[in-house]
Amino acid sequence: MKISSVFLLVAALAAVPVLRAADITGVITLQGTPPAEKEITPLEEDPTCGSLHTDKPTTHFYVVGAKGELADVVVSLNVTGKSTGESAAPVVLDQKGCLYSPTIFAVQTGQKITIKNSDPCIHNVHTTSKAGNADHNDAQMSGGADLTYTFDKPEDFLKFQCDVHPWMFAWVTVVDSPYFAVSDKDGKFTIKNVPPGKYTITAVHRKLGKQTAAVEVKDSDVTVSFPAFTVK
Ligand SMILES: [Cu+2]
Structure with a gap:
């Protein structure tokens, strides 16, 4: 390729606006010592x-790492009406050891x-x-067919409980877009493919x-810093 051709090609590529979706990442932390978990x-x-x-077995209300990395924080954007839930892969909620997983x-x-x-006993979801x-x-018998639930409205921490085992709880947050994540045991979260x-x-x-x-996505990945959560 002649140099002039290369120049034209580069110039043409540069003229095309590239608005690519980007990932938003961050680390959630906790300052202070949370209350001790309770033995069940x-x-x-x-x-x-x-x-x-x-x-x-204990409760897991505060899942915190050695440096305060905080898990189980739901991070989401203020986007509604953009759900792709109907075509998204199902999320699995298991009952194992008479506990919900995840909670x-x-x-x-x-x-x-x-x-x-996954237990050898009945649960009631x-x-x-x-x-x-x-x-x-x-009611769901041991070895029984899977149940399938969907929720239509956004909600924070909608409660699951088992009527057979009064210590069994899980909470689901329902978001009206794909732009959310839950922080992991390292406190990390990634919201993918944000326009x-x-x-x-x-x-x-x-x-x-x-x-x-506040966060602005342009054409590259963004890291968001939240202040540490504090124990009340
Ligand atoms: Cu149960």
């Missing part, structure tokens, strides 16, 4: 459920939640909405409350 004594004392655990998760509006029973989503209440624009980003922990920040 009724689970231990239940003949069937207790036998499924070798360690003492904190998030889905899009209309996205399927597949509920499994009971959801309670505070935002007008349909409530569910279904360019200015957003408000919100981080919510079920026990520790909410923080917001």
Whole structure:
């Protein structure tokens, strides 16, 4: 290729505006010492459920790393009406060891939640909405067919509980767009493929409350810094 051709090609490419979706990442932290988790004594004392655990089962309200890395924080953008939930892969909620796994998760509006029973006993899955989503209440035998739930309205921490085992809880946040993530055990989150624009980003922990920040996506990945959550 002649130099003049190369120049024309480079010039042509430079003239094409590239607006690519970018990822928003960050690390959520906690300052201070959270209350100690509680041992789930009724689970231990239940003949069937207790036998499924070798360690003492506890609550996991505050999942915090050695340097304050905070898990189970739901991070989302102020975008609604953009759900791709109907075509998104289902999210699995398992019942194992007479506990829900995960206990904190998030889905899009209309996205399927597949509920499994991996235990040798019956569970009764009971959801309670505070935002007008349909409530569910279904017994599920050991080895029974999976249940499939969807929720149509955005909601923070919609409650799942088991009516057979009163210590079993999980909470799902329903988001009306694909732009959310839940922080992992390293406190990290990544919201993928965000179109360019200015957003408000919100981080919510079920026990520790909410923080917001402004974020602008241009043509490259963005890191957001939230102040540390603090123990109240
Ligand atoms: Cu149960």
